[in-house]
Every structure is written in structure tokens, then in C-alpha cells.
Amino acid sequence: MNPLSFSRIEGQDRAILALVGASARKKLHHGLLFVGPDGVGKRQVARALAASTFCASPQPLRLDPTLHEACGICGPCRRMLAGTHPDFVEQSPDGRNYKIEQVRETISVTKYRPAEAGARFIVLDAVDLLRDEAANALLKTLEEPTGETHFILLTAQPHRLLSTIRSRCLRVAFAPLADALVARVLVAAGVEATAAAGAARLSGGSITRANAVRETSAYANRDEIARAITTLDEASMAELIALAEAWTKDKEAVRPMLDLVRALVRDAMVLRAGLPERRLHLDLAPLIDPWSAGRPLQAWLGVIDQIEQAERELLGNVNPRMVVENLMLALRRDSV
Numbered sequence: 001m002n003p004l005s006f007s008r009i010e011g012q013d014r015a016i017l018a019l020v021g022a023s024a025r026k027k028l029h030h031g032l033l034f035v036g037p038d039g040v041g042k043r044q045v046a047r048a049l050a051a052s053t054f055c056a057s058p059q060p061l062r063l064d065p066t067l068h069e070a071c072g073i074c075g076p077c078r079r080m081l082a083g084t085h086p087d088f089v090e091q092s093p094d095g096r097n098y099k100i101e102q103v104r105e106t107i108s109v110t111k112y113r114p115a116e117a118g119a120r121f122i123v124l125d126a127v128d129l130l131r132d133e134a135a136n137a138l139l140k141t142l143e144e145p146t147g148e149t150h151f152i153l154l155t156a157q158p159h160r161l162l163s164t165i166r167s168r169c170l171r172v173a174f175a176p177l178a179d180a181l182v183a184r185v186l187v188a189a190g191v192e193a194t195a196a197a198g199a200a201r202l203s204g205g206s207i208t209r210a211n212a213v214r215e216t217s218a219y220a221n222r223d224e225i226a227r228a229i230t231t232l233d234e235a236s237m238a239e240l241i242a243l244a245e246a247w248t249k250d251k252e253a254v255r256p257m258l259d260l261v262r263a264l265v266r267d268a269m270v271l272r273a274g275l276p277e278r279r280l281h282l283d284l285a286p287l288i289d290p291w292s293a294g295r296p297l298q299a300w301l302g303v304i305d306q307i308e309q310a311e312r313e314l315l316g317n318v319n320p321r322m323v324v325e326n327l328m329l330a331l332r333r334d335s336v
């Protein structure tokens with residue numbers, strides 16, 4: 001299947017139609033802010049959108065055959081696929097945050113006309129990690145649009161952006177995917193149906209997360225982790241340290257483990273809020289229900305902050321064992 005086709009992207013028809021429609025009318029905004037959870041197709045849409053404008057032989061779009069998408073085989077499409085198209089730039093933060101030099105270099109190309117196409121696309125992933133100087137450098141460029149350069153900023157956390165950047169961009173919402181859709185995508189990728197449904201439930205509507213859940217030991221250990229997390233108050237310090245060590249042996253398993261802890265906390269919170277039917281892990285109710293009662297709702301919100309803090313630290317290359325140890329300490333009732 002054509003890897004630059006929008007047909008590969010599930011659940012984002014509304015965003016796709018709006019973007020491709022605007023592009024066809026030559027009204028594509030110069031600053032686009034794609035907002036939605038990780039792993040719902042923001043990056044894929046950015047690539048397919050750029051390719052659809054570069055393509056030498058555009059094909060009818062399945063969602064609306066009066067619109068067009070990239071063919072996937074012409075010269076420009078091949079350069080997109082090889083990552084060598086001169087008018088398509090994709091950047092992720094170099095380390096914990098975007099560095100000012102990185103942003104300056106990226107936006108310096110806007111001084112020149114696009115090399116081969118009539119437009120240029122600059123995609124910045126995790127744009128909430130643009131801080132201070134780096135954010136201001138981008139802001140300056142957004143304030144002086146050239147018409148030929150389109151910035152596509154991707155974020156799962158729009159509230160962390162400078163409001164001045166937000167206000168310069170057109171916001172495009174990417175919805176979390178329905179569990180059933182996540183499960184279907186996993187099944188299509190060869191995952192057994194029960195495992196797919198379980199991973200989908202833990203995914204928060206994100207295929208990336210569903211895959212992470214599925215691929216690592218965290219999901220296989222779900223019950224063990226849930227039991228340990230919900231009984232941390234009774235664990236000795238030595239037991240806690242041993243658990244943190246065991247759970248971080250496989251570095252790849254740490255993030256899904258945090259996702260699982262977050263899902264357990266979410267269950268505790270919805271129960272505390274009097275919405276027991278919203279729980280994800282009904283089968284873990286015997287563990288989660290008494291655990292939930294141990295804190296008022298406000299304190300559970302504090303726990304969510306601790307989990308987010310842990311996720312940031314992991315991205316910032318803090319030692320995973322320390323991150324998990326600290327989180328477990330924070331999860332003990334006497335500490336929150």
C-alpha cells in the first residue's frame with residue numbers, strides 16, 4: 001500500500017479533509033498546530049499532507065475523490081519516502097528540550113525559496129519542549145510568514161506552549177482513537193484478538209502506546225505490577241527498591257509500566273468520583289477499590305502530577321531506576 005496515502009491513517013478523517021481541502025484551495029495556514037495524544041497519526045498526516053502537495057501525479061483521495069493525495073511512486077514521493085526531499089524538514093527535540101541552535105538552523109531555510117516544490121513544510125514534533133529563547137525564535141518566524149513555508153507543530157500538551165505561539169497557529173484537533181479501532185489496527189498487524197483488546201484498553205486511544213503495551217513485559221506483568229502498586233503502603237523500603245530494580249531492568253518496559261500505573265490511578269480516581277462504570281480494569285477491582293479509598297480525589301490528582309513528572313524525567317534521561325523509585329515513594333500514602 002502507498003505509504004504516503006491518507007488511507008493508512010485511521011480515525012482522523014475530519015482533520016484530513018480540513019487540511020487537504022484547505023491545501024486544494026491554496027488556503028493552507030502557514031502555522032498549523034496538530035493537537036492530540038501521541039500515536040494517533042499526527043506525524044503521518046503531516047507527511048502525507050506535504051507529499052500530497054509535492055507529488056507530480058496526485059491521486060484521488062478516498063474520503064473525497066474531488067481532492068488529491070500523493071501517489072507514492074513519482075520522484076518527489078520517492079524523495080519523501082527516502083527522507084531526502086529538500087523542502088520537507090522534520091525535527092524532534094535534541095535532548096530534553098529544543099536547543100536554540102537547533103531551532104535557528106531549522107528556521108534559517110525560510111530565508112530561501114523552496115528548492116523544488118512551490119511549498120516547504122517544517123514539522124516540529126513535541127513542540128511543547130520549545131522553551132524560552134528557542135520558542136521566541138520560532139515565534140518571530142511565525143509572525144513573519146512567507147506564504148511558501150508551512151510550519152506544522154505537533155503536541156500532546158498544548159497547554160505547555162507559549163500562548164503567543166498557540167495564537168499564531170491554526171489548531172487542528174486529532175482525536176484519541178476508540179479502543180475498538182486501536183484493537184482492530186493491532187489485529188490487522190497480526191496481534192491475537194484478546195491481547196489486542198487488552199492493549200487497546202490500556203492505550204488511552206493511542207496506537208503507539210497500545211503497541212508499547214503489547215510489546216513489552218509490562219502488559220504480561222499487569223497483575224503483578226497492579227498488586228505491588230496498590231499495596232506499596234505495606235512494602236518495606238528494601239522491597240520497594242527491589243521492585244524498582246526489577247521493573248527497570250528492561251529500559252523499554254519503563255514507559256508502558258508508567259502508562260499502566262497511570263491507568264490504575266485513573267481507575268482509582270473515577271471510582272472516587274463516583275463513576276465506577278468508567279473503570280478500565282474491572283477485573284482488578286478487588287485491588288483498586290480499597291486502594292482508591294485511601295486518598296481524596298484531590299490527592300489522586302497530585303499522583304497524576306507525579307506520574308507526569310516521572311515521564312518528563314525519563315525523557316530527560318534521568319536514571320529510570322531512580323525515577324521509578326521516586327514515583328513509588330510518592331505513591332505511598334504517607335507521602336502524598
Ligand SMILES: [Zn+2]
Binds near residue numbers: 054057058074075077
Ligand atoms: Zn507522487
